[in-house]
Amino acid sequence: MIHPPVPVNEEERLTALYALNILNTDPEEEFDNITELASYISGMPISLITLVDETRQWFKSKIGTNICDTDRDVSFCGHAIMEPQNFMEVEDSHKDIRFHDNPLANGREKAIRYYGGMTLVNSAGVPLGTLCVIDTKPNKLNENQIKALKALAKQVEILIEARHKNFLLEKARQDLDDHNVLLKDFAGVVSHDMKMPLANMVLTADVIKKKYGDLIGEEGVKYLNQLKKSGLNLSDYITGVLNYYESEKLAKVEIEEIDLHNLLEDIIDLLGIEEDCEINFPKKNVNIRVNRSALEQILLNLISNSLKYNDKEKIVINLGFKEVPDYYVFTVEDNGIGVKQEEQELIFKLFSTLSITDRKGNNGHGIGLSTVKKLVTNLGGTVKIESELKKGTKFTFTILAT
Structure with missing residues (x-):
């Protein structure tokens, strides 16, 4: 058996894979539809969407098996990602030097005798995993079947990219919601805390004007009036801010x-x-x-x-x-x-x-x-x-x- 080699861009590849936040996620209908279609087109009992991480190949979607992942060092997909531009086909694993004594191909239920896989890449061409079909007996796909599987693999890539964009948008929305909650709380606290000092300022201006208006003269009264006007204006502003942020409560x-x-x-x-x-x-x-x-x-x-x-x-x-x-x-x-x-x-x-x-x-x-x-x-x-x-x-x- 020949273990899968490690790509020269392995660090970049793993970084790109982990950034997608797709590993160990729940099944999704959009991916399952593609594996079902791949199984139907190929006539194979097993179809997988695999993602190859540092130590394993994990199955985002699977048809015909209950296994969730296998070790990378015995994986067929680990070999497939080495040539991302090509469709890898193993017609009979027992006759292939890479797999003839592979534990996945021998001595187990649903041992892999046939494997056909197309590498999945991100927008930068970095390999992530494969869309593959498997049979428990030797087999071979025709040209049209391979062409169709390549087209399905492209759709998986589009799905992965769209899923990642949706994830980023949802995260940004959640961050914005969290920020808005903090802002609302801050605005509420600051506004409430400011209203009383402002009221005192307006009241004090009136008291000074009444008690000491003769002493401070016409110009002094003018400044007090301006101070009162500014205080009332700011109070109206604060009331407006509170009304705005509390409007959602009113709607309920x-x-x-x-x-x-x-x-x-x-x-x-x-x-x-x-x-x-x-x-x-x-x-x-x-x-x-x-x-x-x-x-x-x-x-x-x-x-x-x-x-x-x-x-x-x-x-x-x-x-x-x-x-x-x-x-x-x-x-x-x-x-x-x-x-x-x-x-x-x-x-x-x-x-x-x-x-x-x-x-x-x-x-x-x-x-x-x-x-x-x-x-x-x-x-x-x-x-x-x-x-x-x-x-x-x-x-x-x-x-x-x-």
Whole structure:
């Protein structure tokens, strides 16, 4: 018996094989389909997809045997990978000097008398193992059968490459999910921890202004007002971040039946509107089954934007609703300042701010509308914007009807 030689690029070969993360994995239907087809085409009772590691040949897929692996130093596949470009055929192992006294070919059930194998290589041409067929009696394949087995081997290579890419993508997704969890936890902790000092800062500014306003003079009061404004602005920013990262929790709240007009009235009360404003509800009131908390947050953000980004003496907001198959459709339309066409694609991106200021001269934080999109998406819907500068903006969003 002649033991399989070691390829000159053995270190590179093993590195490539181990990097695939395929050794010792469970059977997969895609690979089993190919070994079944190889057995059928060749007429052989045994078909294997083997991967040759440092000490053994391991079977990713097997037909006609229950053995999971064998030692590399007695393997037929160890010889086959030495000439990866060729189909290796042993018509009768007892007449081949390499295998005539091989323990796999003698004195055992299903001893190998015929072997035909095509080497499997990666994209760089490095041999990994074989697709092989085996018979317990001498045999021979015709030219068409060998051609078909070579084609199947190419499909195995494609499967292995696709499997590896899917593995890398899944790992990247999991790493990203883990990172996002840490980021959410960090954002939550930092935001909560910052809200109290900010509230104290705003309160202290008011106290100083009231008690010592005469002593610090007009310029000192101006600085205190700026300090208070900055504190309130940062507090709003933190609240926006918390709302964004907690929006997934809102999407999991149970569905309930609500009166649409009652919901809208509650939202208007929460906003505490001081401006001259006309808000028109949908003409027809309906009861709908929705996630109230999530819908309330969506409408709060959109109506609040219609109030803030409006330069008209009288603000007009029209709220619309209709039902279509499987969906509820809501609209929030205003007579505000509008959004430039080229900026409308950016408006739903987190932390993306536009070149506009609100009614009080403040810049947005780029959180509210990204929260809206996230909530709408979690509710199975979509959101879009239609806007014209100085004429107004219309948001349309859908959510799945339940």
